[in-house]
Amino acid sequence: MPATAGGTQASARQPKRRSRLFLSSTSLLYAVLIAIAVIYIAPFLISIATSFKSDAEAASDPLALVPSTWTTAAYGKLFLNSDFPTWFTNSVVVTVFVTAGRVFLNSLAGYALARLDFKGRNVIFAALVAVMAVPGVVLLIPKFLVINQMGIYDSYAGMIIPLLMDAAGVFIMKNFFESIPASVEEQARVDGAGTFRVFWSIVLPMAAPALVTLVILSFQGSWNELSHFIISTQSPELTTLTKGVASLASGQLSQGTQYPLKLAAAALMTIPVAVVFFVFQKRIMNSSAGAVKE
Helix, strand or coil: CHHHHHHHHHHHHHHHHHHHHHHHHHHHHHHHHHHHHHHHHHHHHHHHHHHCCCHHHHHHCCCCCCCCCCCCHHHHHHHHCCCHHHHHHHHHHHHHHHHHHHHHHHHHHHHHHHHCCCCCHHHHHHHHHHHHHCCHHHHHHHHHHHHHHHCCCCCHHHHHHHHCCCHHHHHHHHHHHHHCCCHHHHHHHHCCCCHHHHHHHHHHHHCHHHHHHHHHHHHHHHHCCCHHHHHHCCCHHHCCHHHHHHHHHCCCCCCCCCHHHHHHHHHHHHHHHHHHHHHHHHHCCCCCCCCCCC
């Protein structure tokens, strides 16, 4: 009888030990995640706080998260004493056209590679994957030569047209279209719909999650693009935000450290990308809406 009671007590202790072990491991995991989050978020918070500091305070106490004296002088200088509004306008124009063009053209190319049976399709897809493996900096000089020969150097066309196609976007759309059952398109073809009609009216609405993903990636990529704009333009009136902020960071437009001015420009530059991401984040690559199981 005592042995049975001892065994019962031992078995009762095991769930408690497991519960404590689980609680300890979970607490340790959350502590590590919080530490990693702080490491990533702290520089961004410091940059925001520094943009509201004076030049003297930013130089004497750069890591303070709360300015001793709040001031918007850096933002005033940015809008009144620099070409920031022009930079912002150029970035908006280029980003809107590039995003719309990439979503449409990448969707068309992805659908063609996923659904149309034509000679050389596998070769084209292999070349597409190969292009994704090439570092972008390797293509800068050939890209400049092509833009110059086409006569679109230092123009909006030279800034936008080379960015309208993206190998990664075609790859994403192709894989998503292949996940949609082909039977969804059969009824439309029976009713006499052509290939583009099926693509536009049937398949494309079902690819909303992939389209949202492509919109976010295209918007972020074109908004943050720098190297392409360096080799495609030289006129100050065509300067984008990335080129303008880079010139601020290198000290070309101001003297001294000017930390608040530079970080104010960087903070304003992040707002559109953050807004687009938070608006569409719940619809990123969920599932094909209304797909029919085969």
